[in-house]
Amino acid sequence: MNSETNVEYLKYIVETDDPKALLDELMTAYGKEVWNYAYSITRKWDMADDITQEVFLKVYRHIHSFRRDASVKTWLLTITRNTAIDFRRSAFFRKVTLSDWMEERGEARSVEQEAMEKWAVGDLWDLVLKLPVKYREAIILFAHHQLSMKEMAEVLGVTEGTVKSRLFHARQKLSKMKEQIDHG
Amino acid sequence: MDDAFDKELKDQLSRDPFPRRGFDARLRRRILERIDGKPERSGRFRGSSRMVPAYALSAFVVLLFGMGLWVWNGQHQGGTQEAKIQAPASAPLAETTAAPALPTTRYALLIGLREDTGSGATGTVSRYRTVLIAPQGSDPDRLELAADVAGLYMPYGQNFWEIAVNETADGRQALQAIQATGRKSVRADTALTGASIPDYLLNERVVYAGNRYLSIRSEVRDARGGIADNLWVKDIAQLGAARNDPAAEPHVALEELVPNAGNADPSGKRHEQWGISRIPGQWAAQTPGGDLLGVELPTEAVQHDQLTLSWEQIQRLEPGSLDAFTYGNMLGVVTNVGGIRVRTVRDGESVSDPVTVPLAKGETVVMIQWAQDPYVDRWIEAMRSFGGQQP
Missing domain, CATH: 1.10.10.10 (Winged helix-like DNA-binding domain superfamily/Winged helix DNA-binding domain)
Structure with a gap:
């Protein structure tokens, strides 16, 4: 899995005129990677879904700003991480995932967490x-x-x-x- | 750790973590619908859609400046506790702890303080005390000063250890770890014998205590009769060990905790002498001369050392804060007036009256330890027993 080979791929797609088609291509190529990374940070399936959605919405809005000398995968994973951090900082996240705070410290694990990781x-x-x-x-x-x-x-x-x-x-x-x- | 383990990691982890779901057609459809302007079907995380403008802006910044400007880098910044916090952005935010704790969970904060009472005939003379701020009863937001005890009491394993000052008749001080609770506990007054202190050692004082490690500054008489200043990090088990050679002082080199720490040093030498000291908002590795080493200390050495509030929030709650520490729902700050103030905070707002711990002139923080239920009552009981109080 050599991420450098992805650079050419985006160079190609950003030259097209249809950002929605570009997004579709990116989701096909990197959707799983973005979701898996979002999950690995949050360890919550619903949260990983929401973060993945926000990442691709950001990409859709700014796809033509991509630096062509960068790796697409690194770019997407950086946005994923930043988005995950934003979610964690948001009051909304705090209200709905109170138990995660404890779980992250290894001192308590939520029932949901245990169930998910069985998969x-x-x-x-x-x-x-x-x-x-x-x-x-x-x-x-x-x-x-x-x-x-x-x-x-x-x-x-x-x-x-x-x-x-x-x-x-x-x-x-x-x-x-x-x-x-x-x-x- | 070898290449075979890395290969196993890559082989096994190259697969997706779950056999089903993840990024699937359902999620792809949901994203495309958002682009088409359709409302979200799922209502659970509507908050995220309200935050889109902020995300768009942050994404724009990411795109504009590339990916190297992410400020959450955990790099230690310069400065001392005495210097008022000037650069809020430099304080690292907790990676995983931005959310507040469950409202029913109780937390307690144990602070170790050292006061250098002046220079005696054999160098600096230090005194310690340990204070515990804990909930009063079952309400996690009603804090009180549960104990204020002379001596430095450090939780390690399932017990407390007293980092006791072993003092000779001529005023020289050495440190000794004495188990203070549990089956093997002993009384400090029976465990300490000034006779075990080597002749060359003038004094030792704690700069940091946490987990199983202590950072200790010492003054020793060198072979030419001069006085040398040392800074060590020691495992608690190395404290009070028999010694007769200042060159063979038991210690933990920086590279034993941070393997790549020597990379930045062109000489390739290990950092045998180094210390852990307090800078605003965190513990940091430093040289004996006081320069910051710029390495990330592992959780084995320093735990719960990331602020869960921004400096802006902290300064709003406690103007003039010089240092801060957070965990769970608790915020402690060292202020430039009035000493240490500890309060509970939820959603960035104070929800309790602060407990104030006045500091003597020159008294500094050398230990910050946290407990949460079910250990809070055990800590209260232990600390009160050290102070001769009824639990």
Whole structure:
């Protein structure tokens, strides 16, 4: 999954005249990636739906402003992250997802959370989704979206050194979680 | 951690997280309908559609300036607690904690304070106290000063540990960790013996305490009879360990907690001496000389260290705040008048009268720890017992 190959793709589509057709193409190519990243941040299906919707609405409105030297995927994931943060900051989000605050600290997990994660397709996904968000994000950008260190740093707004540090701690935590499972 | 683990990660995580739903035809249709101007079918998150102009603006900013200007970067900024907060945007917002807590959940705030009472014959002399601000009864928004106890009491594991000052007859001070609660607890007055302090050590004082780590500044007499100033980070288990060589002081190097920390240093040397100290809104790694190291401290070293309110909100609630700490529904600030003030906040608004903890001149914060139900009552009981109060 090499994100750099996507650049040519957007260069092609932004030259067309129909933004709705462009959006449709982008949703086909990146809809799942945007939704999966939104879910990995929020761990709520409905919230991931709403964030994905807002991301593509933003893209639709500003599609011709895309910097052609950038990676489409990195661009979309950055917008996804910013949108997720906006949702978290909004009073509306706070009113409807009070229990998440606790769950993120690993001190309590909502019933909904437990139920949703039962659907996760693999053991590692299940473990990754239990990581604190900053480690979860790093490992998902690395292993699922398969971004380079530079791209991850761009999306997360941190230095590459910080990305490496987060990955190191994420791997350590995952490894410990695996050991605990392996040893019953 | 090896390449095989990375390969396993990439193999397993390259798949979608769920076997069904995610981005599907239903969601695609919903997005296209929004573009066509049709009202949303789902009513649950109508709030999001009301926020579209703000999102459009933020997206425009993203598009205009590229993707490198995201300000939520967690980089430590310069400054000291003494300097009034000038740059609200530099304070990191919590990544995951913007939402307030459940109204019924109670939180408690434990603050460790150090007061340097002046320079004795053997250097700085320090005194500590620990204060606990907790709900009065079952109402999470009715706070009180639950305990104000001499000494530094640090929660670690399931128990409290006293970071006790072991003092010699000639006034030299060394630190020792003594289990203060639980089956193996001992009394400080029986555990401390000034005889175990090495001759070269003049004094030690706590700069930071949290989780299992302490940052300690010390003064030692060097081989030429001069006085050297050291700054260490130690595991609590290293505190009070037998020692007879200042060059072999037990400590935790920065790279043991932050593996890539040495990357920025062209010499490639490990940071054996370093510390954790308070800057406005967070704990930060620093050199013995006081320069910030600009590394992100892991949660193993520093927990709950991200503000859940913006500096604008904090300054509106507590004008003149020099430092702030938040968790759950609680906001604590260090003000330039009146000391520490702690209140409960919901949706950015104060919902309780503040509890004030006056600070003596030169008294500084060295520990900020949080508890929530079901541990709040246990903390109240323990702290009151240390102070000789009835729980």
